[in-house]
């Protein structure tokens with residue numbers, strides 16, 4: 001098991017729908033569960049079921065320490081069997097939590113502008129990054145925080161309340177039902193000239209097509225960008241190699257990294273996309 005992580009039985013405090021197919025689950029955890037870093041994730045499963053393949057990776061969306069326990073928030077989209085099972089879990093039921101896992105986002109003390117690019121439920125780790133990594137920093141008032149938040153349609157958007165008021169929020173929907181019509185990378189591409197490499201950090205999470213397009217947009221740009229990948233996972237702890245992705249190492253050679261162990265956060269410049 002990775003250092004600092006543990007297997008814990010949490011108790012569901014509530015589990016409610018926040019948008020079509022999207023749920024917010026709050027989980028009671030003992031203090032022995034380590035405080036996650038922004039970008040880290042947990043492997044979770046219903047404690048009544050057994051078998052590692054039934055655990056699913058979810059990013060930490062929120063985490064609050066109380067005097068005698070912690071509360072972890074998970075924001076998830078129902079994609080298939082595992083997440084559908086989660087959506088039917090009730091308060092008081094046990095959730096087996098393995099974590100915190102993986103390598104999170106870098107926090108830059110020097111940047112003046114933080115740019116967040118979120119596709120769908122990709123906002124989960126990014127919202128925690130803003131909260132935990134930057135909002136509590138006294139110098140955040142001196143920084144500009146811009147969030148590009150995208151979804152297929154207005155009813156699939158989450159987190160608007162949490163983000164509005166604390167950032168310059170740019171909503172994008174594929175069908176134009178709210179905000180910019182088109183993908184987040186479309187609007188980001190139009191506004192990219194506003195950002196300077198020396199004072200901006202970009203963070204992104206979303207579907208593979210979005211990350212690939214971001215790679216294309218920033219291919220010749222000096223802007224720094226970290227992306228959190230949502231690769232399919234089995235063990236979540238670096239043992240099965242099921243989540244390997246191709247990257248380019250510092251010497252320019254191709255090698256493979258495990259998203260669960262070496263990521264899920266990577267420098268966008270390291271990524272090798274099929275065909276690139």
Ligand SMILES: Cc1cc2nc3c(=O)[nH]c(=O)nc-3n(C[C@H](O)[C@H](O)[C@H](O)COP(=O)(O)OP(=O)(O)OC[C@H]3O[C@@H](n4cnc5c(N)ncnc54)[C@H](O)[C@@H]3O)c2cc1C
Pocket residue numbers: 041056057058059060075076077078079080081082083084121124125229230231232233264
């Ligand atoms: C590090 C990490 C963090 C994640 N954080 C979150 C989060 O905070 N909230 C959230 O909703 N989801 C998150 N995901 C994705 C989530 O783990 C998958 O949606 C989930 O495992 C699907 O399980 P399932 O049994 O419901 O669906 P399955 O029955 O396994 O699959 C249903 C459909 O979803 C597709 N799918 C399955 N896994 C993935 C995946 N990892 N990425 C893209 N498509 C997938 C399948 O190809 C299939 O089409 C994260 C993934 C990773 C690796």
Ligand code: FES
Pocket residue numbers: 232233234235236237238239240241242243244258259260261
């Ligand atoms: S999921 Fe097993 S090595 Fe990453």
